[in-house]
């Protein structure tokens with residue numbers, strides 16, 4: 001089979017891991033990347049031996065598929081350019097920063113095979129085990145879901161200038177919970193939050209209800225001290241009529257403590273851990289799923305329609321927070 005020609009747009013943290021994973025897949029060729037910040041583009045071209053364009057337009061003429069790893073507010077622009085050139089896309093979460101923007105993307109999308117959204121937790125084996133248990137009906141009717149995902153203050157300092165904690169972290173949880181509950185619609189939403197370190201919401205408690213009466217309580221924050229052993233605290237607890245399920249999504253397995261670090265640090269063993277010289281984990285599974293869908297012209301595992309639903313819920317949470325402030 002001919003190698004799939006891919007490009008990566010936006011070469012920050014995520015653009016780099018996408019590129020490294022694609023380069024390690026034998027059936028994929030990274031034809032080029034795009035990054036407007038020239039020092040980063042130059043450094044990246046040298047490190048990965050790829051051509052880096054200043055913008056995506058020319059690159060789109062040479063690829064079958066792209067990863068969109070730009071900041072959230074620029075996802076839509078790149079996706080629409082890709083559709084116009086018949087290129088399929090995997091976009092990092094969130095699909096867009098408004099539900100109206102997602103609708104615009106859906107309207108321009110030739111069909112569902114053209115876009116996958118990088119909701120990475122759908123590829124996490126711990127979440128998959130939970131999905132299997134829920135789908136089996138073993139827990140009976142689901143009464144409640146508690147879900148939490150917080151980062152340290154360092155994330156807020158870095159990303160909090162451009163987004164809120166619900167857009168950055170809560171969107172992961174909402175997509176995961178809707179998926180775990182079998183696509184049930186969230187009908188009621190309320191929220192309370194605090195702006196502490198950034199102009200956006202830094203700590204948010206959201207309560208929701210699904211169309212069939214499951215209550216959801218979600219906590220998101222980037223208020224934990226940076227000295228904590230891991231910058232991530234995440235998990236969920238689901239209680240049903242016949243039992244419950246508890247899943248720890250925090251880094252928990254590999255701890256390193258050195259004088260230089262000045263503290264203990266728990267390392268990522270799930271999302272993109274380095275094994276030998278290659279990156280593995282759920283991000284690799286996600287990228288492999290995207291490539292497979294493109295190669296077989298199939299609808300990818302996380303569709304734009306599903307991702308739009310998560311954006312709708314986060315938008316409602318943000319609206320509820322703004323009303324609380326008024």
Ligand SMILES: NC(=O)c1ccc[n+]([C@@H]2O[C@H](COP(=O)([O-])OP(=O)(O)OC[C@H]3O[C@@H](n4cnc5c(N)ncnc54)[C@H](O)[C@@H]3O)[C@@H](O)[C@H]2O)c1
Nearest residue numbers: 010011012013014015034035037069070071072092093120
């Ligand atoms: N799946 C996950 O777990 C996860 C984790 C972190 C971030 N994300 C998402 O990934 C995306 C990127 O996040 P990041 O942390 O890598 O951000 P980043 O700021 O580190 O990188 C973004 C890059 O895009 C570049 N860029 C800006 N405008 C561009 C344009 N018009 N064309 C091409 N490149 C452009 C910037 O110069 C920068 O290098 C965001 O949507 C974020 O929400 C996902």
